[in-house]
Amino acid sequence: MTCFWELEAWKTAHALTLKVYRRTERYPARERFGLTLQMRKAAASIGANVAEGFKRRSWHEKARFYNIAEASTAELQNYFFVSRDLGFLEDFESLMAESDRVARLLTGLIQATLRAAQEPPP
DSSP: OOSGGGSHHHHHHHHHHHHHHHHHTTSOGGGTTTHHHHHHHHHHHHHHHHHHHHHOSSHHHHHHHHHHHHHHHHHHHHHHHHHHHTTOOSOHHHHHHHHHHHHHHHHHHHHHHHHHHHSOOO
């Protein structure tokens, strides 16, 4: 692969980010600088860290950024729970399922990256 946007993990994270932006448009105005902002930042951070990790030269640095993306996914999931419990999020289950898919893809990407780090150069 030559571009980060070819990675399935990035594509899925990007789609989730767009959904988060669209869902949070319906949140109360009082949440604009609270929950809405935090959710959008966490969601955008997932794809951004995948992109940054992709361009890192060291396998271990790549894995570190992919792990940061994985942590942002967990942060976003936490906000899904808060949103659901406050009555702001009606499609909690589908968003959790999509974020779980992102998390699984990131785990696979991290594992593949760390395996590559163990291989001798060609």
